[in-house]
Amino acid sequence: MPPLPTAARPTASISTGTPPARDALPGGAPEPAALTTVFGESCPCGHTVAVAAADAALLLPLARGLTTAAVARQLGLRENQARDGIKRLRTTLGAERIPQLVDLAIRWRLIDPGMVAPIRPGRPSRDLKRLEIGALANAAAGMSADASAKDLGITTGQLAKVLAAARDVLLARDTAHAVALGHRLHLLPNSHPHLVTHESADLAAEAGAA
Numbered sequence: 001m002p003p004l005p006t007a008a009r010p011t012a013s014i015s016t017g018t019p020p021a022r023d024a025l026p027g028g029a030p031e032p033a034a035l036t037t038v039f040g041e042s043c044p045c046g047h048t049v050a051v052a053a054a055d056a057a058l059l060l061p062l063a064r065g066l067t068t069a070a071v072a073r074q075l076g077l078r079e080n081q082a083r084d085g086i087k088r089l090r091t092t093l094g095a096e097r098i099p100q101l102v103d104l105a106i107r108w109r110l111i112d113p114g115m116v117a118p119i120r121p122g123r124p125s126r127d128l129k130r131l132e133i134g135a136l137a138n139a140a141a142g143m144s145a146d147a148s149a150k151d152l153g154i155t156t157g158q159l160a161k162v163l164a165a166a167r168d169v170l171l172a173r174d175t176a177h178a179v180a181l182g183h184r185l186h187l188l189p190n191s192h193p194h195l196v197t198h199e200s201a202d203l204a205a206e207a208g209a210a
Helices: 059-063 068-075 079-093 098-107 130-140 145-152 156-170 175-184 195-209
Strands: 037-039 050-052
Touching (some): 079 098, 098 130, 098 175, 156 175
C-alpha cells in the first residue's frame, strides 16, 4: 500500500498579530481594523496572517465547492473582482491551488469546516481508503497531479479516479469541497501552518550543530 504523503507544505506569508493602522472614515472618524481585516489564529510565537475582510468572504463559498463565477454572484461581485481576491488570498496564504487555499484557510482558522456541508444530506457511504486519503492530503498540500501520483506510486490517470472516488464518497462538488469535508470529518491534519516554519528552523539548527 503506498505511504501517506510526507511533502512539506509551503509556508504562508506571515505578519505579526498587531492590527494594521486604521483607515479614516468620512468626517475623520477612524474605522476599526476589525471591520476591514480578518486575522488568522496566532501561532504560539505570535505570528499570524491578515487578509482583507472582503477577500476573506470568498473563502467559505470556495470551501463549499462553488466556482469563481458562482462565488462572485453570491457575493454581488464581478467575476474579475472575485478572481483578483482569490489571487490575493493565494499569495498571502502561500497556496498553489484552490484546494490548498481552502486547507490553509481552515488551519489558520479563517473558516470553520463545520460550516461546510456535503451536496446532499447523509453520511459518507463508506470510509475513505488509505489511498484516497493520501490523494486528498496531497491536494490539500498543493501538489500537482504529476507530483501527487509519483508520491503515491500510481499514474495520473489512476489519481484522477482516486480523487473522483473520494469526492463521490464525501458528496463533494470538487476537490476543494472534498478538502473542507475531509477536515470536517477529521481526516486531514489541522496543525497550525506556521509550525512548519519552526520545524524547518529546528532542523536547520540541528544541522548547524552537527
